Amino acid sequence: MAVISRGFFGRKREENPELPPGQYLTEDFPVLSAGPTPVVDLADWTFSIQTESGEVHAWNWEQLNALPQEDIHTDIHCVTRWSKLGTTWSGVSLDTLFAGVDTTNAYVMVHSYGGYTTNMPLADLMDGKAWIATSFEGEPLDPEHGGPARLLVPHLYFWKSAKWVHGLRMVATDDPGFWEQNGYHIYGDPWLEQRYW
Amino acid sequence: MVETRIQTPSARSIQLDVPGWPGNIAGQHLDVRLTAEDGYTAVRSYSIASVGDGERIELAVDRLPTGEVSPYLVEELRAGDQLEVRGPLGTYFVWHPTDTAPVQLIAGGSGIVPLMAMIRSHETSGSTVPFHLLYSVRSPRDVFFADELRALAESPHLRVTYVYTRQAPPDWPIAPARITTAAIAADAFSREENPVAFVCGPTGFVETVADIMVGLRIFAPLTIKTERFGGK
Numbered sequence: 001m002a003v004i005s006r007g008f009f010g011r012k013r014e015e016n017p018e019l020p021p022g023q024y025l026t027e028d029f030p031v032l033s034a035g036p037t038p039v040v041d042l043a044d045w046t047f048s049i050q051t052e053s054g055e056v057h058a059w060n061w062e063q064l065n066a067l068p069q070e071d072i073h074t075d076i077h078c079v080t081r082w083s084k085l086g087t088t089w090s091g092v093s094l095d096t097l098f099a100g101v102d103t104t105n106a107y108v109m110v111h112s113y114g115g116y117t118t119n120m121p122l123a124d125l126m127d128g129k130a131w132i133a134t135s136f137e138g139e140p141l142d143p144e145h146g147g148p149a150r151l152l153v154p155h156l157y158f159w160k161s162a163k164w165v166h167g168l169r170m171v172a173t174d175d176p177g178f179w180e181q182n183g184y185h186i187y188g189d190p191w192l193e194q195r196y197w
Numbered sequence: 198m199v200e201t202r203i204q205t206p207s208a209r210s211i212q213l214d215v216p217g218w219p220g221n222i223a224g225q226h227l228d229v230r231l232t233a234e235d236g237y238t239a240v241r242s243y244s245i246a247s248v249g250d251g252e253r254i255e256l257a258v259d260r261l262p263t264g265e266v267s268p269y270l271v272e273e274l275r276a277g278d279q280l281e282v283r284g285p286l287g288t289y290f291v292w293h294p295t296d297t298a299p300v301q302l303i304a305g306g307s308g309i310v311p312l313m314a315m316i317r318s319h320e321t322s323g324s325t326v327p328f329h330l331l332y333s334v335r336s337p338r339d340v341f342f343a344d345e346l347r348a349l350a351e352s353p354h355l356r357v358t359y360v361y362t363r364q365a366p367p368d369w370p371i372a373p374a375r376i377t378t379a380a381i382a383a384d385a386f387s388r389e390e391n392p393v394a395f396v397c398g399p400t401g402f403v404e405t406v407a408d409i410m411v412g413l414r415i416f417a418p419l420t421i422k423t424e425r426f427g428g429k
């Protein structure tokens with residue numbers, strides 16, 4: 001049962017059906033990271049998908065940018081309770097990247113420059129639900145927001161949209177990544193408020 | 198809520214009695230939820246300045262002039278009021294008394310709060326691991342926990358250095374300025390000592406400091422841990 005906070009009136013009143021429970025709207029773009037922002041040189045940048053057979057599919061910066069680019073209009077929801085509505089990104093769909101990839105594993109461990117990892121089911125990356133994003137609001141993605149490229153999986157809390165993404169590894173089980181080992185929920189659905197475990 | 202104490206012109210610390218509080222590790226935070234009479238709620242995270250097993254915990258909150266929650270906590274909240282809290286949360290930005298690496302702490306403003314918990318844990322556990330605190334504040338009046346830090350800095354195992362960004366004490370050798378590479382390098386351990394670092398404060402401060410630290414090449418990857426409080 002809620003305790004009424006004497007003398008607290010709050011700022012915003014309108015109910016916004018686009019906001020998941022416990023989220024508030026922000027016009028800023030706050031930063032959630034557990035360490036420094038890594039410096040990634042585009043000349044050395046690669047993105048790869050490694051399957052259970054050890055096969056590696058890799059793209060350098062030019063190769064990634066030569067793939068079909070999609071514009072994405074989406075809302076984003078951070079576990080620290082801010083949401084931004086109607087953001088615009090562009091990047092390459094994971095459907096495109098997985099087109100030639102043969103795997104029977106149902107889970108993915110996402111690896112980033114800087115050493116961070118996050119886990120999710122492969123199904124959450126397929127069918128137009130996820131991208132490797134390289135621009136935000138028409139500009140190259142800022143390093144502090146994950147540039148040069150971040151995973152974009154907007155239907156999950158935003159830590160799953162791994163910044164500085166470097167590669168995906170197909171795995172048989174849904175083992176927790178860095179954020180999930182450090183207290184965040186294994187799946188992270190904002191509409192179910194799966195913040196912490 | 199038990200008691201509040203003025204810390205700086207814009208901040209105060211808040212003592213809470215939390216029945217059933219399981220205790221917390223230095224560096225953890227909790228979520229505070231405020232509920233208006235019409236059921237509207239607002240939740241924000243606050244670091245825990247206290248450590249250990251007791252049911253009395255301490256927070257310290259800086260008022261953001263346009264904020265929704267922090268002005269309420271700093272100006273409105275009184276002894277006897279009830280607050281809803283959830284926690285302790287976070288297992289990454291934490292320091293354990295059994296940790297053995299030298300520790301570099303860098304705080305901007307209210308970013309001192311989780312680092313204060315680490316300093317208190319270091320003191321009460323009798324740890325002899327060297328701690329360096331570099332604390333960036335606008336002016337001497339903006340130091341949180343000023344008396345306690347002065348007393349704790351008597352320890353041979355803790356060194357406290359201030360960076361003043363707007364106004365320095367009269368006899369201070371350095372003109373007020375934002376934190377610089379030189380200030381961080383001067384306070385740093387050597388690479389051979391395998392130090393770890395905790396950096397906490399407003400997002401822009403943490404970005405600046407962490408970038409400088411990466412550039413110094415003293416710290417191994419993943420040994421610089423950061424907590425960004427928000428803002429620019």
Ligand SMILES: Cc1cc2nc3c(=O)[nH]c(=O)nc-3n(C[C@H](O)[C@H](O)[C@H](O)COP(=O)(O)OP(=O)(O)OC[C@H]3O[C@@H](n4cnc5c(N)ncnc54)[C@H](O)[C@@H]3O)c2cc1C
Binds near residue numbers: 425
């Ligand atoms: C893990 C964690 C621990 C935290 N611990 C503490 C703590 O110990 N003490 C403390 O005082 N705060 C702490 N914060 C910040 C706190 O959660 C709130 O964000 C802060 O009190 C502002 O809330 P508000 O409702 O008053 O402002 P809001 O209404 O949320 O924001 C008002 C305006 O201020 C900006 N803003 C938000 N946060 C900051 C900031 N930190 N600096 C500058 N501008 C900002 C916003 O972008 C917005 O424009 C912590 C944050 C996190 C994520």
